[in-house]
Amino acid sequence: MSGDAAHLSPAARAIAELPPLERLPHLREQWWINHPRAQAALDKLEAALTFGPGRIRPPNLxxxxxxxxxxxxxxxxxxRLHPPEASHLGDHEIIPVLVMQMPTEPSVRRFYASALDALNAPISRNNSTDRLERQTLELLRIVETRMVIIDELHNLLSGPHSRRAEFLNMLRFLGNELRIPIVGLGTKHAQIAVRSDDQLENRFEPVPLPMWEDNLEFARLLSSFERALPLREQSALAASGELRSLILRRSGGLIGEVCAMLTSAAALALMQGHEHIDRMILDRCDYRGPEERRAIFEASFPHVR
Ligand SMILES: Nc1ncnc2c1ncn2[C@@H]1O[C@H](COP(=O)(O)OP(=O)(O)O)[C@@H](O)[C@H]1O
Ligand SMILES: [Mg+2]
Incomplete structure (x- = not known):
């Protein structure tokens, strides 16, 4: 193998042994980078799961x-750290952490339907909201759920004020009734929505996952991506101030965009027989950042505002 591949993780090193084109499908795999902000969020979740359940006012995040x-x-x-398992007697599932989707509007009924869906429970569309609520609470107790995580909580803002208030009431009820922590995931709009309920605001501790800036944390993130992309030579993305700020600018400081850009660059490198990413590859790869996509859109539809 050209290059000593010491910059790669063991998994990436094994893939880097393959011929270039056989490495391409591996670029689509999802891998986890344990950056400090993500670890801080995981630590908060862990503490809430350990100390939260059973308390009269369980902490919410x-x-x-x-x-x-x-x-x-x-x-x-x-x-994944707290996966479902079979109950002691093996007759039902234990789901310590339930991850569910917030419906596209703050409807209590649709919320319970979504919770039941996450619990793999059959839902009868004819059931009343009360019945769905009872069914959800009962099931959450049976499967011994100790934390409910609601993704896309900012959808709260899409309904009229009265619906939002009713929904926030329901969240408060759920936490009180089950005595387990409720965790929301969302944009700053979720925070604004939660703030509109005085009693909830101080019960949801914000845990930030902010946009990336040009600092040591970002340099480390780039090194982590380099460890995971199966290229035989080092690209030194983190060490080059020019590349670092180029990647930060084009990605808009979002980790998902950084991932898309570097994956696309690695694919072009492999297709052209290169073993590292450089400025030319970054410029030519098939990636358009958020700003670039917006500019292309506006150029194609100049009259749309
Ligand atoms: N810790 C991480 N390690 C590796 N890739 C990540 C990580 N966090 C985010 N990503 C990348 O960013 C993309 C978007 O992340 P996602 O969690 O869906 O964002 P959000 O829920 O904030 O919209 C993921 O598909 C993945 O490619
Ligand atoms: Mg998401």
Whole structure:
């Protein structure tokens, strides 16, 4: 192998042994980078899961960050750390951490339907909201859920004020009734929505996953991506101030965009027989950042505002 591949993780090193084109499908695999902000969020979740259940006022968390910045990835990682298992007698499932989707509007009924869906429970569309609520609470107790994580909580803002208030009431009820921590994931709009309920605001501790800036943390993130992309030579993305700020600018400071850009660059490198990413590859790869996509859109539809 050309290059000593010491910059790669063991898994990436094994893939880097393959011929270039056989490495391409591996670029689509999802891997987890344990950056400090994600670890801080996982630590908060862990503490809430350990000390929260059973308390009269269990702690609630709100993981806040822009779209495409790793909120769902944190929740999925946490779920994998606390996976479902069979009950002691083997007759039902234990689901310590339930991850569910907030419906596209703050409807209590649709919320319970979504919870039941996450619990793999059959839902009868004819059931009353009360019945869905009873069914959800009962099931959450049976499967011994100790934390409910609600993704896309900012959808709260899409309904009229009265619906939002009713929904926030229901969240408060759920936490009180089950005595387990409720965790929301959402953009800053979720935080604004939660703030509109005085009693809830101080019960949802914000845990930020902010946009990335040009600092040591970002340099480390780039090194972590380099460790995971199966290229035989080092690209030194983190060490080059020019590349670092180029990647930060084009990605808009979002980890999902950084991932898409570097994956696309690695694919072009492999297709052209290169073993590292440089400025030319970054410029030519098939990636358009959020700003670039917006500019292309506006150029194609100049009259749309
Ligand atoms: N910790 C991480 N390690 C590796 N890739 C990540 C990580 N967090 C986010 N990503 C990348 O960013 C993308 C968007 O993350 P996601 O969790 O869906 O964002 P959000 O829920 O904030 O919109 C993921 O598909 C993944 O490619
Ligand atoms: Mg998400």
């Amino acid at each position: 709100l993981i806040v960050g822009p779209t495409n910045n790793g909120k769902t990835m944190v929740a999925e990682k946490f779920r």
